[in-house]
Amino acid sequence: MKIPRLLQAVLVLLGVYFGFILLFDVILKQVIPSSLLNMYMFFVVAGVFMVFTFTEEGAKELLAPIKALVEDPNNKTNRNIVFIILPLLGGAYTYNKLLPSFDAPVELRTIHPAPPASLKAYGKRYDILNLENPYRKFEKEDPERFKELIAEGGAVYIRNCQYCHGDKLDGKGPYAQGLNPMPMNFQDVGTIAQLQESYLFWRIASGGPGLPKEASPWISSMPVWQDFLSEEEIWKVILYLYDYTGHRPRTWGEE
């Protein structure tokens, strides 16, 4: 039996649609954003329509079932289903969509935007790519001094940061509940363990206002610490963040 052309077209579209999903989800293990999928499908639908209506007969055959549905006197029941029930279902769907929703908006925030190439702070310009923690070398060269530096960093932390980031560095400080976005949980492997010390220096020195546009629309309450702390204090508090959580800073060139 020959498959009607309308059904053929629908099958091709479904095949391509699930083909995309199979390719991305199962083979490449990447989620495909629905906006992208919609865009692909738009072109696929346009393409399929062009191919199926390329010849006059083809176009007629494609539309034949629709024509029959509208014109054939024996099709009364089907017509009633299509022209009464479907619009009602569509109306119900639209009505539900119009009801207010109390869910948080699904806009995504870029939590770790790319840092700018350079940072202006303390009257200097820092080249973030080549910036290193000047105290990191003591970890090997002078472990005693390194311990003192961490303790000094800890004091800076308790005096300034724990209100938001928590005394266990888990992002659960006393102010945390009132903030959106929430303060970072440094224990989580998705934060400082993924980042270079220079990145932290940039984020701490320039705070929420230093974030680039892609980190909006949220307004981060992270203060601009270059106004309150010295450069040395920032480097020391960074040592403390890594020491307390047991994470290692990421270094350039490492995956």
Ligand code: HEC
């Ligand atoms: C008023 C609350 C508040 C205080 C105080 C505060 N922070 Fe934050 N901090 C935040 C919030 C909220 C975020 C998450 C939003 C963002 O990335 O800006 C954040 C983010 C960060 C990040 C970025 C981490 C990442 O994974 O990108 C670092 C690093 C950081 N804070 C360090 C500090 C340090 C160090 C101090 C103390 C000197 C401090 N913060 C004090 C609210 C605060």
